[in-house]
Amino acid sequence: MARGGARRVPRAGPGFPSAASLRMVFAPVKSTPLRRLIPSRIVGGGDDPIFALNAEANRRRAAGEAVVNSTLGVLLDEDLRLSTLPSVLEAYRRLPAERGAGYAPIAGPRPFLDAVRKDVFGASPLLAHSCAVATPGGTGALALAVANFLEVGQPLLTPSFYWGPYDTIASIAGRRVETFSMFDRDGRFHVAALEEALARQAATQGRALLVLNTPCNNPTGYSLDAHDWDALVPVLQAASQRMPLCVLMDVAYARYAQGNPFDWVDRFAPLVEDLTLLVAWSASKSFAQYGARVGACIAVETDPKELLLVESALTNGCRGTWSNGNHLGLLAITECLTDPLLSVSSMKERVALRTMLTARVDAFTALCKTASLRHPRYEGGFFVTVECPQPEVAAARMRELGVFVVPVKGALRVALCSTPLASVPRLVDALATSVLQPQ
Numbered sequence: 001m002a003r004g005g006a007r008r009v010p011r012a013g014p015g016f017p018s019a020a021s022l023r024m025v026f027a028p029v030k031s032t033p034l035r036r037l038i039p040s041r042i043v044g045g046g047d048d049p050i051f052a053l054n055a056e057a058n059r060r061r062a063a064g065e066a067v068v069n070s071t072l073g074v075l076l077d078e079d080l081r082l083s084t085l086p087s088v089l090e091a092y093r094r095l096p097a098e099r100g101a102g103y104a105p106i107a108g109p110r111p112f113l114d115a116v117r118k119d120v121f122g123a124s125p126l127l128a129h130s131c132a133v134a135t136p137g138g139t140g141a142l143a144l145a146v147a148n149f150l151e152v153g154q155p156l157l158t159p160s161f162y163w164g165p166y167d168t169i170a171s172i173a174g175r176r177v178e179t180f181s182m183f184d185r186d187g188r189f190h191v192a193a194l195e196e197a198l199a200r201q202a203a204t205q206g207r208a209l210l211v212l213n214t215p216c217n218n219p220t221g222y223s224l225d226a227h228d229w230d231a232l233v234p235v236l237q238a239a240s241q242r243m244p245l246c247v248l249m250d251v252a253y254a255r256y257a258q259g260n261p262f263d264w265v266d267r268f269a270p271l272v273e274d275l276t277l278l279v280a281w282s283a284s285k286s287f288a289q290y291g292a293r294v295g296a297c298i299a300v301e302t303d304p305k306e307l308l309l310v311e312s313a314l315t316n317g318c319r320g321t322w323s324n325g326n327h328l329g330l331l332a333i334t335e336c337l338t339d340p341l342l343s344v345s346s347m348k349e350r351v352a353l354r355t356m357l358t359a360r361v362d363a364f365t366a367l368c369k370t371a372s373l374r375h376p377r378y379e380g381g382f383f384v385t386v387e388c389p390q391p392e393v394a395a396a397r398m399r400e401l402g403v404f405v406v407p408v409k410g411a412l413r414v415a416l417c418s419t420p421l422a423s424v425p426r427l428v429d430a431l432a433t434s435v436l437q438p439q
């Protein structure tokens with residue numbers, strides 16, 4: 001027998017083995033199947049559970065049922081059509097297709113990078129200390145942060161309510177997720193729990209990557225306010241003296257917040273001498289361009305040499321992961337950020353979308369109050385979570401009533417972004433029936 005268990009190749013013709021003889025040669029000698037997939041990648045059901053619930057809701061709707069589908073994180077109008085910004089579509093129309101056909105620079109086109117930095121930092125002095133690379137959505141920025149600011153095996157730190165794919169992003173890179181309790185007894189951001197977690201990570205791994213998804217946290221809808229920041233800043237300051245600390249602001253939903261979505265920038269200014277600030281910027285929600293996969297990883301370092309090193313590491317990360325971004329998408333979003341007319345019209349169009357969402361938020365919070373359903377402070381954003389001791393059971397009951405929400409740990413995530421105003425009363429009724437019913 002030949003090496004590796006192969007048998008002698010019977011000849012089929014002048015020098016060529018037949019298909020049958022090849023099957024014999026490469027047939028496994030042992031009866032156990034050979035698995036080529038490496039053990040650490042046996043993850044089961046590759047489909048995201050949210051997409052699976054959405055598919056079930058759509059199947060039932062297509063079969064004629066009047067379903068309320070509050071699962072998916074995309075903004076739908078009152079007629080359940082995907083909301084888009086006409087100015088973005090106009091920007092695409094204006095661009096010669098051949099410009100988009102060429103490769104984008106690896107780090108992204110310079111005008112795009114300048115525009116996103118300006119979008120976040122405006123007139124802040126942090127602008128001058130920042131760099132950026134283009135990424136496929138905020139997801140790409142998160143992936144770069146994990147790969148560049150944590151060693152293999154180390155966990156990122158984030159509040160206990162977080163966007164599920166953080167786990168996937170971390171685990172695919174050989175890292176993990178560690179959480180701290182997001183809310184204290186008064187329903188405020190649990191700064192003391194964060195302080196404890198940072199101290200633990202300082203002791204166990206000597207570095208930390210803290211991911212804060214605010215404003216409009218997914219899944220709770222909570223936004224850090226001035227009171228939270230006042231408590232948070234000294235904790236971050238102290239932690240940055242103990243270990244290398246990187247704070248990533250995941251601002252995926254920032255443009256749907258009440259007030260200035262980047263009011264935290266000024267609060268960060270005194271911290272940036274001592275820590276790295278990253279921003280996961282995304283056009284998916286802010287320009288209703290989920291499929292364009294346009295985003296950026298923005299970094300702030302006050303030491304110019306360090307800034308250069310970080311920029312190189314991020315650019316190298318782009319090359320080794322997706323190589324270049326979606327050129328046409330990057331050009332179109334640049335137009336929307338920089339063209340005087342397009343930027344004004346996209347802002348106006350977004351205000352209309354925010355107004356539509358705010359009407360749902362106001363109706364939802366008022367009805368929840370009447371029904372004694374508990375949820376974190378929620379003033380805007382795509383999602384809210386309703387406290388629920390047995391989320392899987394309650395979500396299943398709601399599905400029987402034709403209302404789809406997503407069970408998360410200790411709560412139900414409700415996507416008001418995809419729930420028309422007219423369906424909010426039925427949604428709250430189903431929540432009240434299913435969450436408050438004795439288990």
Ligand SMILES: Cc1ncc(COP(=O)(O)O)c(C=O)c1O
Nearest residue numbers: 137138139163213218252282284
């Ligand atoms: C909290 C949060 N961060 C980041 C993202 C990334 O989105 P994208 O990669 O489309 O920008 C999402 C998307 O749903 C999200 O909910």
